Amino acid sequence: MAPNDSAETTGKATGTVVGRRKAARYIVPVAVAGVAAATIGLVPALADSGDPELPKISAQELIEKIAASDEQQLSGTLKISTDLGIPSLGGLAGSFAPGGAGTDGGGSAAPEDKLMELASGTHTLRVAADGPDKQRLSILGNAAEYSLIHNKGEVWAYDSKSGEAYHAAADAEQQKQQKKEHRAPAGVPTTPKEFAEQALAAAGDTTSVTVDGTSRVAGRDAYQLLIKPKQAGSTVASVRVAVDAANGVPLKFTLSANGGGKAVVDAGFTKVDFSRPDASSFSFTPPKGAKVTEADDLKDAAEQQGGEGKAPEGLAELGGLEGLEGLGGSQGLNVIGEGWTSIAQIKTPGGSGLPTGGSQGSGDIPAEAQGFLDALGDKVTGKFGSGTVFKTRLVNALLTDDGTVYVGAVTKDALVQAANGAK
Structure with missing residues (x-):
């Protein structure tokens, strides 16, 4: 039978997660995702039947295992499914974002233009990471693909459907700060690990954190970390994180609402490989004929319209997880x-x-x-x-x-x- 640990964490355990930020080096850039939502989620990963027998572990030990995780290379496939109980907004976000379809700036390949597309419905993503300087995220569509590539401070995005590209380059100070935080430009949560860190940041006197059995996710053995608010009045019923038993990387994240029904956010790998991706994954040259929009041009257009040209904040933060x-x-x-x-x-x-x-x-x-x-x-x-x-x-x-x-x-x-x- 899978282990079950009823111990609860304290604010001290939370400090371990927040204080040991090197675990964040696993994070995949998601300027494409913009909002929290903790509201973006992934469909349950293809799992093997039966729960694996694993050594017993306490909630605090499992949290420390996540914080100590230092996997910097990976590639895999994710499925994103979000159910906020609101109609799908599709690509409408681009009509209101700085430089989006509704402005003179144009640029449907700009990351913020893809924000609302991930805030509802189901999406398949392919990710790759090689340390804090190289990441790639692709949203797969019907006969089309949107890719976001970060390579040593330079960001490219390309929408094969529209044939448009977006380009941004961080200055030296921005690159230094991004490397310190182990995040790509305009990064927001999209992987199970990023969601888990947001949820664990909220753990403390108001939160119960326990180990609730084991599971198999994307062919790997995992512990189930269960996070529940102690306070009455929250719309969050629980957050469940499947943590890789071998390396401490969160493989799946599920946020359930107090009202019941399907998960609001359900994030998990369907395939994952922790070996170093091929270097070509992080190279990009705009195809011949592609319309390229520079980030500085969008920022200037936004400022002329009275905005600040700032990318939207993450959904998880808006969702109250932090x-x-x-x-x-x-x-x-x-x-x-x-x-x-x-x-x-x-x-x-x-x-x-x-x-x-x-x-x-x-x-x-x-x-x-x-x-x-x-x-x-x-x-x-x-x-x-x-x-x-x-x-x-x-x-x-x-x-x-x-x-x-x-x-x-x-x-x-x-x-x-x-x-x-x-x-």
Whole structure:
């Protein structure tokens, strides 16, 4: 029978993970992915039947095994499947991203233009890594492929469907910082290891971490690390991480919602090889006739439109896996609570909520449009006044009629309670 360890970690164990950042050298660059989601996930890996018999290990020992993992070379195939309970947005992100399809900057091959495509549905990815300086990620489509290549501070992206390419080069200071953090430019979580590190960063007094059996993932023996919030009010039911028994590399990541149903995020390898990939995997030359867009050109276009040209943050961070405490110093933003039930309180400019309508056009918008807005969320009232809660299976947001936003990986009741307490 597979081992079962009921010991819980403490904040000290968490410090081990956060403090020993060399484990992050495994990370594959994912400028292509932009948002958390902890919301991007991978379909369960093809697993052998039956759980392997492995030596017993404690939760703390398994966490330390992840932190000590120093695998810097790998190649493999992943499947990404995300179910936030919202319609697929496809490539719409590019219409709103700096330099995207909706701007004069153009550039459908820009990594941020692919962000929302990975935020819903199922996707197959192929990855390769050779230390902190060389990584490749490819999204496989129907008779098309999108590839992102990072090689010693230089980033290329190519979309075979559109025939467009994107190019960026980090300056010396940026390369130095990226090497220190063991991340590629604009890196965000896409592999099970990256997701696991985000989840473990939240472990502490608000979190239970145990070893819950074993499994086989992509043909390899693995321990199952189970992470569960102790706090009531979180939309996260649990996070399960399959950890390679031999080298400590997370092979699969599954985030389940309190509402039940299929996983919100399910991340796992279907194939994985820890030998050094061929050097040609990290070389790229734009095909003849490809339209090449430079990152600096997109940044200039974004600044002219009033933006900052900054790449979107990771979904996992937006999903609340790291908590929101670090945002407390931002202008107009306050963080309520801690751990898994952290809620960001944001004062919107102008202090107004959703527009209102009237039957004879007496409101801000037509009555038909008002009905559509009302259908998107749930009307709520409390000591704070009234507002609308917009929900996904992971992240919920309350927009009050006075223009204050409360957002977090928490339930509707928790948002209302936070708004009441803020008054």
